[in-house]
Amino acid sequence: MKVERLSIPEVILVTPPRFGDNRGFFSETYNVDRMNDAGIALPFVQDNQSLSRQKGVVRGLHCQLAPHAQGKLVRVTRGAIWDVAVDARTGSPTYGKWVGAELSAENWSQLWVPPGFLHGFVTLEENTEVQYKCTALYSKVSERAVIWNCPELKIDWPVSEADAVLSEKDLVAPHFSESKDWFQYEK
Numbered sequence: 022m023k024v025e026r027l028s029i030p031e032v033i034l035v036t037p038p039r040f041g042d043n044r045g046f047f048s049e050t051y052n053v054d055r056m057n058d059a060g061i062a063l064p065f066v067q068d069n070q071s072l073s074r075q076k077g078v079v080r081g082l083h084c085q086l087a088p089h090a091q092g093k094l095v096r097v098t099r100g101a102i103w104d105v106a107v108d109a110r111t112g113s114p115t116y117g118k119w120v121g122a123e124l125s126a127e128n129w130s131q132l133w134v135p136p137g138f139l140h141g142f143v144t145l146e147e148n149t150e151v152q153y154k155c156t157a158l159y160s161k162v163s164e165r166a167v168i169w170n171c172p173e174l175k176i177d178w179p180v181s182e183a184d185a186v187l188s189e190k191d192l193v194a195p196h197f198s199e200s201k202d203w204f205q206y207e208k
């Protein structure tokens with residue numbers, strides 16, 4: 022399995038092997054030993070799947086506060102997204118920094134977004150299906166959001182504000198500075 026630590030080293034891009042033949046392909050999309058070896062070692066307790074029918078759908082930037090903070094292992098089984106992780110851990114050397122990666126059914130890559138990070142994506146194709154494993158169960162009361170195009174983060178989204186499709190909730194999310202005490206960095 023290909024493993025790449027991004028410019029924020031806790032965020033890891035992995036690409037499991039895909040074995041093709043005349044019928045199609047087979048892939049072990051999750052293997053606990055391979056993921057542990059890659060540094061993705063927290064246990065997963067919930068699988069999520071979302072379908073976004075349009076190109077330009079932005080979901081995020083979201084997280085859950087402790088003790089329900091979620092690590093997420095994100096992959097795309099149809100279409101493509103540009104996936105973003107933002108370091109929200111106060112005291113982190115990369116606090117307020119973001120990394121992005123294209124995940125698609127084509128490239129078969131998965132992004133590990135650790136607890137303490139905000140997560141969001143924009144779809145690059147219509148009818149994009151995203152599946153992701155979470156290390157903590159959904160806790161609505163613990164959910165927090167930051168506005169996707171926050172001027173404090175300057176995320177280089179590949180979609181214009183005019184073309185972005187968001188939920189009502191995401192349209193009114195606060196700026197990143199609101200997240201100051203949400204997470205603490207632990208060396």
Ligand SMILES: Cc1cn([C@H]2C[C@H](O)[C@@H](COP(=O)(O)OP(=O)(O)O[C@H]3O[C@H](C)C(=O)[C@H](O)[C@H]3O)O2)c(=O)[nH]c1=O
Nearest residue numbers: 069071080081083084093140141142158159160188190
């Ligand atoms: C996240 C979640 C949502 N829901 C229900 C709550 C709503 O009735 C409905 C849609 O939820 P929401 O609009 O928050 O879905 P997204 O905008 O895709 O949220 C996700 O977007 C970004 C990319 C994330 O990383 C998070 O996993 C998550 O916040 O599903 C559940 O029942 N369980 C869940 O775990």
